[in-house]
Amino acid sequence: MDQPKGIIPWFANNPVAANLLLILVISLGVLNMGSLNKEAFPSLTPNRVAISVSNDTGSAKENEEGIAIPLEQALQGVSGIKNITTSSTASATSTSIEMLDGYDIDILLADVKDKVDQISSFPDEADPAVVTKATREEHSIWIQLYGDVDRRTLQKLTDELESDLLANENISATSISGWLDPTIKIDIDKNKLESYGLTLSDIATAINAESSLHKWQRCAMNIFI
Known part of the structure; x- marks a missing residue:
């Protein structure tokens, strides 16, 4: 009977050569393992x-x-x-x-x-x-703050933590979620308002002018390096 031809039948008939090739491949892999570039999020060319x-x-x-x-x-x-x-x-x-x-x-x-x-x-x-x-930021870690305190305390601690993290030269940016800006409710006595000769529009204009001087700016806690 004719023997089958090809690389697979040849290795089947020569197990020593097949084993030597396997050992060679494994050895080369082990030797080059340390030089491989390993990244959780590989750098991509900006597009x-x-x-x-x-x-x-x-x-x-x-x-x-x-x-x-x-x-x-x-x-x-x-x-x-x-x-x-x-x-x-x-x-x-x-x-x-x-x-x-x-x-x-x-x-x-x-x-x-x-x-x-x-x-x-x-x-x-x-x-x-x-x-x-536009470059891709490499995400590092998530940090979650929680505890039996009010939201204002948690946000104050978050603000302080963000400042400490950004002081590290290896951290380029942070992103905070769950942040709520303070709100103020104003009840107006219409009779007193009329006695001063003012309207609701006058009050709204004054509030907007004052609040624009004290806007809270926050980066839109994920950490990037």
Whole structure:
């Protein structure tokens, strides 16, 4: 009978060679184990450009109309753009630009900066636009604070912990969840209000003017390195 041909039948008929090859493969793996690059979240080449414009108007609609729409219109036709995602809040507008596969991120960044610099219709109160390559942050750990105390105490401890963590040069940013800003309820006596010749709009304007001087700023506890 003809013997089967091929590498598998050959090794089946030569077990010593098969064992030697197995030992060689294992030995090479053990020798190179220490030089392998091990990462929980491997670094990826940036494929997005981020634009951030701060403008504390108190209205997400105003930022959408005054910043988001002009941004998207200015970026139309720029080469290398796959998708544009824009979101506006009462204090800022953020735009994420996804790059086409194979395009040069540095060229896209330069083109986007050039288009953004040409926009002259942003509100006067808005801060200059910040255009950067969006990089992936490497998540490190979660920390949860809890205890038989009120929320104000927990938030104070969280604030102190965040400051201590950010003092470490290996920690680039933190992200806090579950944070609630303090709120104040104001009851108004309408008779006294009328006696002073004031309206509810006058009270609201005065409160908004004062509160804008004391806004609480918090990074939007995850820790990144």
